Amino acid sequence: MDNDVSAGSSTITIAGRLALGVTLLAFGLGYTDLIDGVTAADAVSLAHYVGGVALFVAGLFALRDRDAAAGTAYTVLGAFWFTWAVSAGAQVSDNAAGLFLLLFALVALSLTLAGGDRLGQAAYGLFCVGLVLMAVARFAGGDGLTKAGGWFAVAAGAVAWYAATAALAHWPTALPRRAARPGVTAAG
Numbered sequence: 001m002d003n004d005v006s007a008g009s010s011t012i013t014i015a016g017r018l019a020l021g022v023t024l025l026a027f028g029l030g031y032t033d034l035i036d037g038v039t040a041a042d043a044v045s046l047a048h049y050v051g052g053v054a055l056f057v058a059g060l061f062a063l064r065d066r067d068a069a070a071g072t073a074y075t076v077l078g079a080f081w082f083t084w085a086v087s088a089g090a091q092v093s094d095n096a097a098g099l100f101l102l103l104f105a106l107v108a109l110s111l112t113l114a115g116g117d118r119l120g121q122a123a124y125g126l127f128c129v130g131l132v133l134m135a136v137a138r139f140a141g142g143d144g145l146t147k148a149g150g151w152f153a154v155a156a157g158a159v160a161w162y163a164a165t166a167a168l169a170h171w172p173t174a175l176p177r178r179a180a181r182p183g184v185t186a187a188g
Helices: 011-032 040-064 068-087 094-113 118-140 143-169
Strands: none
Touching: 011 040, 011 068, 011 118, 011 143, 040 068, 068 094, 094 118, 118 143
16 A cells, blocks of 8 residues: 655644644534534634644745745634634624635635645635635535535545644555556556
8 A cells, every 4th residue: 555655744844734624624614514503613713723724834834944845834824713713703894794704715725736745735625615605605505515514624624634633644645556457458
């Protein structure tokens, strides 16, 4: 089995993915209503310090180590979480909140399309979908879309957490590829 643990296995990348994973899980679970009495507002402190400050600092360290992909991702996502946390509870219009989510969905889309390892792309892609759903919900006033966006954020958090844990524990991060047998075609 191909372990592919070299991709994203630096200490900074692992710490960043753990911070992102935990923050996404808390944020997403708050919007899903899965746990009685837990809302997105309960994730504000975690988003502020772990998602905002710790992720931003991890990004600065990654940039110092000339890891432009992780550095860019973590500093920008750290800014997102910090801004989300400090503005939570502020009175803004639904359209302004939707625009904020949509703009950061574009950032997550850029991170998805930038390449890198597949788990990183999957986490950013799932987060992008979650943010788009939440943005549309704010524009249109749909609670069902907000809850669906929360589930995508939970999935993104689980992928980010797995990527970090897999790098630490040397678990597989790539599916094994089947070797083609001589004389066998895809149809046969």
